[in-house]
Amino acid sequence: MKPIPDFADEAEERAFWEANDSTDYLDWGKARPARLPNLKPTAKTISLRLPIALLERIRIEANRRDVPYQSLIEDWLAEDINRLGR
Template sequence: MNKQLKTIPHFSNEEEERIFWESHDSTDYLDWSHAQSVVLPNLKPTTKTISLRLPQHLLDSIKAAANSRDVPYQSLIKVWLQEKVQNH
């Protein structure tokens, strides 16, 4: 396919680029037939710190459950939240 590709504009920041790609089709700018698969093994998900107030008895129960599984209680909370979201 010898489609004439458009030139990708210069973006001054990521937000500007994001807005552009939300309203434009990348196939007008890139020849995806030459794309290659990439594996990024060291990529870690972005995390955000939050503050969560729990009753002391609930936190104690969570810590006890985590201790019996030999995992940090915050990790156990994340696992439980992920399971609940997937099953919802």
């Protein structure tokens, strides 16, 4: 196995793994499942213009479900993308 180099930052590490085969550096036969309960996916803030009436309907539905309206929008978007199967 080749030693994994030290990386200056995440971008350098990403570039390395895009250009190299991990099987040269890791013995995947020894890999074990890992649980990372506190890991949160990276998120990016966006600005989205919605008609006021639509936003109010979303807020009412979120309140009915007792969830934040932004989380409900995110869930709906994820469900639709998953339904597309892409």
